[in-house]
Amino acid sequence: MLRYSLKRLLSLIISLVIASLVIFAVIEVAPGDPASFMLGVNAQPDTVAALRTELGLDVPKWQRYLTWVGGMVQGEFGTSYTYRTPVTQMVADRLVVSLPLALYALTLSTLIAFPAGIYAAARRGKAGDVAVMGATQLGVAVPNFWFAMMMVLIFAINLRWFSAGGFAGWDKGFLLAMKSLTLPAISLALPQAAILARVMRSALLDILGEDFMRTARAKGLSRRQALWRHGVRNAMIPVLTILGLQFSFLLAGAIIIENVFYLPGLGRLVFQAISSRDLIVVESVVMLLVFAVITVNFVVDLAYAAVDPRLRART
Amino acid sequence: MSLLQIENLSLAIHKTPILKGVTFGIEPGEIVAVTGESGSGKSMTALAVMGLLPERMEARGAIRLDGQDLLTLSEAQMCRVRGQSVGMVFQEPMTALNPVKTIGDQVAETILVHKAMPPDQARARAREVLDRVGLPAERFPLSRYPHELSGGQRQRVVIAMAIALRPKLLIADEPTTALDVTTQAQILDLLKGLVADFGMGMLMITHDLAVVADMADRIVVMRHGEVMEQGPTRRLLAEMNHPYTRKLFAASTHKVDLPPPPPPAPLLEVREVVRDYRLPRTRLFAQPGTYRAVKGVSFTLNRGERLGLVGESGCGKSTLTRAILGLEPVQGGQILLDGEPVLTGTAPNLKVRRKMQVVFQDPFGSFNPRHRVDRLITEPFHLLDAPPTGRAREAAIGEALEAVGLRASDSRKYIHEFSGGQRQRIAIARALIIRPELILFDEAVSALDVSVRAQILDLLAELCRAYNLTYLFISHDLSVVRTVTDRVMVMQSGEIVEQGVTQEVFDNPAHPYTQKLIAAAPVLPEPEALRERLS
Structure with a gap:
């Protein structure tokens, strides 16, 4: 297990280095001058030259790469050109909203999807299965912002249980902050839960046809006992894969939901940075997201090994 | 009173009868073998006793265990019977165990699910039964996972689970079909010993008469869901009152009439062939180790000859087959067909490749289900420089299908429309269509x-007469190799340990490993000898 973890860790580091090279190449080395791009077509030549010096564009590329990476390792992402504030601070401010929101949504989606998927698999072809599958079909088909708007309509405008948008801030207390994240988290979680429940169901149905499930029944386990004791853990591999992908999406892909609920999250930061051509912010946030995705994959790899002893042995 | 009494058991799915009035019984300490071909209903009979029939399948009649009719029990009551009063062992040991749980947990689960003992005692009992089935604690601690065990060892674990609570009845459904002969002999011995020790009754399902001939007390012969004949083993085999029993027996001992081989002229020459596989690295920057699957094998296959290659799983026979076909590179030695190497560099040499074809084991998995028969069997045409088209192609397809006993009109059908035996005929047609000189049968x-096997073997004999074919026949089944080959090679751990004329090797095996293999292979007794002993 230790060797397996070390190997995965090594592959994580290599992935990060490659990702940083690609991001750097795309944004800084690709044709076109970042400084004139950021300032737009009507900029004065001396303004562009000043920005070039400020951004350090007049030093060799490899040196710029090392400075950039070295800065990030120390948590120093540079200064936003548009806002003139440290990017680290801007990202940190958004992360305290986006990260809890992603985790909240992921927890909800798991709590909905696991029981729904297991229930549907256990009653394959019966009314319960058809109902769950119908609901998940709807969940996959309907976009999350529609859920968001419906929820605002029902719970904020009609029932007045929640506020329609905005973030209370963590300094106002944990519960209040969580409350303002609840509707966004539910809207994010519903489509994800629908996908996850379908994956859980089909993975379990595959497992139910396995020989060892019949062995379990021959030992005297009831259908339900066999499903829980021998089915669920074996079905976890595909489920974990989807779960990992979903977390990455939730972290960065919440931009529409952030806009609906007017939340100061990472998605909106990226959107604003792109519109204002603030390459420094874009570069940093993209790198951060890549880091998050790769780290989540690493955690998923470890979870695979925890679930399946054959992976531990193979290394 | 019998331990198990099956009375007039009938089964149907969607009005199609599966079992028709099956009646037989098992006494305590008795081994009853139910035998028959696929579709005879033997496995369904076993599943009916376990109450594990597929959904929507209704059983009528009675299955009495110690007088209690199991068909009248509720599902919850059946759960208490399964594992406690009736244990079951399945055919496929490689997949019968949960891969993510330790063997100790899985054996103890039988005990715990019936709340027969507290957890620590259950683990002690699990240890005890694993010892009993031949998996001692030093080498097989409870913390082992199934993937760390071989097929035979896994079957022992399945048996341990089935007997953990000392059931009165043990059902074994083809328990040794997936195992090598020597492992099969050990598992059969183990089962016999357990029946004797615990006084269990055993219901053994098998398609192989020879396996049960010296083991079962009584035999039940089934066909199309009906019992054809039943009786004490010796009497049944000596008398064989029912024609179907005689047919089954004749097919099991079927002898093929091979044409005499022509005078020796080498076709395939295998010289000092070595095949290494790379092992995973043990340390990050260490040289990866290698595993030598084939260790300097040499032999010559003469034109028109039928050569057998026997050995147990993992002995390297499939690796050698793939190397001969040019599907894998070799790390040493040479493989020449008609004097030319099968591989030029790493690419198969097409001119050589078109002279040989292969027929694989699985008639269900070796065809693309979305292609029609004509497309399936003309696949080898890509080896030809100018494959026939139009009328000539039609003629080639028709001829190949008729040569294997099918009709030319079958060419527009899909593969699912054919039975297992017919599919294997199609596989042979696919091999035959470009008129190869050598066919490998894996x-x-x-x-x-x-009975289907006997027909296919006859077909092979006919074809080698009609088309001057040379065969390399790879199999773990000694009785088949014995009848269909002129010469035989015995392979063990990547080496050929013995080769010679088939009859001589079987009658006087020289190498200890060959002796062991032949001794372990189950043989059907001669009916005459049985009759003499009975009278």
Whole structure:
């Protein structure tokens, strides 16, 4: 297990280095001058030259790469050109909203999807299965912002249980902050839960046809006992894969939901940075997201090994 | 009173009868073998006793265990019977265990699910039964996972689970079909010992008469869901009152009439062939180790000859087959067909490749289900420089299908419309269509019922007479190799330990490993000898 973890860790580091090279190449080395791009077509030549010096564009590329990476390792992402504030601070401010929101949504989606998927698999072809599958079909088909708007309509405008948008801030207390994240988290979680429940169901149905499930029944386990004791853990591999992908999406892909609920999250930061051509912010946030995705994959790899002893042995 | 009494058991799915009035019984300490070909209903009979029939399948009649009719029990009551009063062992040990749980947990689960003992005692009992089935604590601690065990060892674990609570009845459904002969002999011995020790009754399902001939007390012969004949083993085999029993027996001992081989002229020459596989690295920057699957094998296959290659799983026979076909590179030695190497560099040499074809084991998995028969069997045409088209192609397809006993009109059908035996005929047609000189048969009849197998073996004899074919026949089944080959090679751990004329090797095996293999292979007794002993 230790060797397996070390190997995965090594592959994580290599992935990060490659990702940083690609991001750097795309944004800084690709044709076109970042400084004139950021300032737009009507900029004065001396303004562009000043920005070039400020951004350090007049030093060799490899040196710029090392400075950039070295800065990030120390948590120093540079200064936003548009806002003139440290990017680290801007990202940190958004992360305290986006990260809890992603985790909240992921927890909800798991709590909905696991029981729904297991229930549907256990009653394959019966009314319960058809109902769950119908609901998940709807969940996959309907976009999350529609859920968001419906929820605002029902719970904020009609029932007045929640506020329609905005973030209370963590300094106002944990519960209040969580409350303002609840509707966004539910809207994010519903489509994800629908996908996850379908994956859980089909993975379990595959497992139910396995020989060892019949062995379990021959030992005297009831259908339900066999499903829980021998089915669920074996079905976890595909489920974990989807779960990992979903977390990455939730972290960065919440931009529409952030806009609906007017939340100061990472998605909106990226959107604003792109519109204002603030390459420094874009570069940093993209790198951060890549880091998050790769780290989540690493955690998923470890979870695979925890679930399946054959992976531990193979290394 | 019998331990198990099956009375007039009938089963149907969607009005199609599966079992028709099956009646037989098992006494305590008795081994009853139910035998028959696929579709005879033997496995369904076993599943009916376990109450594990597929949904929507209704059983009528009675299955009495100690007088209690199991068909009248509720599902919850059946759960208490399963594992406690009736244990079951399945055919496929490689997949019968949960891969993510330790063997200790899985054996103890039988005990715990019936709340027969507290957890620590259950683990002690699990240890005890694993010892009993031949998996001692030093080498097989409870913390082992199934993937760390071989097929035979896994079957022992399945048996341990089935007997953990000392059931009165043990059902074994083809328990040794997936195992090598020597492992099969050990598992059969183990089962016999357990029946004797615990006084269990045993219901053994098998398609192989020879396996049960010296083991079962009584035999039940089934066909199309009906019992054809039943009786004490010796009497049944000596008298064989029912024609179907005689047919089954004749098919099991079927002898093929091979044409005499022509005078020796080498066709395939295998010289000092070595095949290494890379092992995973043990340390990050260490040289990866290698595993030598084939260790300097040399032999010559003469034109028109039928050569057998026997050995147990993992001995390297399939690796050698793939190397001969040019599907894998070799790390040493040479493989020449008609004097030319099968591989030029790493690419197969097409001119050589078109002279040989292969027929694989699985008639169900070796065809693309979305292609029609004509497309399936003309696949080898890509080896030709100018493959026939139009009328000539039609003629080639028709001829190949008729040569294997099918009709030319079958060419527009899909593969699912054919039975296992017919599919294997199509596989042979696919090999035959470009008129190869050499055909390799990789366990080509192992998945077939005995009567179908006998027909296919006859077909092979006919074809080699009609088309001057040379065969390399790879199999773990000694009785098949014995009848269909002129010469035989025995392979063990990547080496050929013995080769010679088939009859001589079987009658006087020289190498200890060959002796062991032949001794372990189950043989059907001669009916005459049985009759003499009975009278």
